[in-house]
Amino acid sequence: MxxxxxxxxxxxxxxxxxxxxxxxxxxxxxxxxxxxxCRPSEAMALVWDDILSDYEFIKFNKAITGSVDGLRELK
Structure with a gap:
């Protein structure tokens, strides 16, 4: 939906x-x-290096998710 x-x-x-x-x-x-x-898990994983210098593009290449060991970064 x-x-x-x-x-x-x-x-x-x-x-x-x-x-x-x-x-x-x-x-x-x-x-x-x-x-x-953008998904919330992708937004939480964003860092400035993911934003291109001209601010025209954002690379969504990882996410922060919960696991039994706590928060985990997935590529």
Whole structure:
């Protein structure tokens, strides 16, 4: 199931206009996920070296996942 652009915008607007500051704090995080298609585990693994110098491309080449030993980076 995927969301329409209108549904996406309603979700982002609800986050941006929330009465709770801790919810508004996540607006840019969720915007990034929606507009790039990035998964949360991929976003957690991003480092500056994954962003090309012209800011035109981002390399999603790893993810952070949970394991029995704690958090683990997967390539």
């Amino acid at each position: 995927s969301l329409s652009a209108d549904e996406r915008d309603k979700i982002l607007n609800a986050i941006a206009t929330s009465d709770e500051a801790f919810v508004r704090h996540y607006y840019y995080y969720y915007s990034f996920l929606f507009y790039t298609g």
